[in-house]
Ligand SMILES: [Zn+2]
């Protein structure tokens with residue numbers, strides 16, 4: 001059993017863990033995949049607590065951080081790690097910060113509507129989003145070898161230009177970040193988003209064969225792979241009705257919804 005006052009850990013499969021922040025309104029998930037030689041940590045959470053305190057309990061192997069995309073709710077503990085990867089199209093945000101949101105807005109969103117107490121050691125006035133260099137870039141089709149375990153990178157822009165999904169070849173789990181999740185709308189209405197790219201990414205994911213389970217980075221933990229067919233049908237509907245543009249509003253399809 002993993003002990004932590006902020007994070008909850010669930011084992012999803014052998015050497016495969018979800019590290020969740022259920023006490024925050026965004027219900028953020030990060031994921032740890034452990035190979036023979038190293039481990040991959042998909043995102044590092046909100047930064048309310050340091051996720052390394054959890055990963056240290058789960059593995060002694062070196063950890064590489066795989067960034068699904070550079071939004072502040074997924075890079076919170078990046079500073080605790082040395083080996084960080086990101087797609088080139090989000091690299092400038094990792095290095096220089098994300099333009100367009102003030103520190104006050106970020107701090108407000110970080111601490112509103114909580115359902116758990118903030119840890120006593122969390123210092124809101126001291127909170128600044130991570131900025132730093134990546135040790136390497138992620139590209140579409142790349143296979144990362146963790147030692148007897150391959151993780152495939154799938155470029156899925158739309159929610160952010162450099163958003164990537166991850167396909168773990170050991171479990172056939174697909175980690176879809178913020179490009180596909182359930183229970184709240186996927187966001188593609190900011191200037192930095194692209195409805196066209198998001199729909200293309202849904203189409204791309206819907207063509208992947210033999211997915212065992214889908215894990216988005218927010219809300220419900222673990223979605224049946226039929227969600228990928230739903231995403232493909234939703235994409236077709238949105239195209240057919242010429243809704244793939246900013247300002248077309250909220251579109252709901254069963255478990256999936258998207259806001260343009
Ligand atoms: Zn995001």
Ligand SMILES: [Zn+2]
Pocket residue numbers: 071073074178217218
């Ligand atoms: Zn997010």
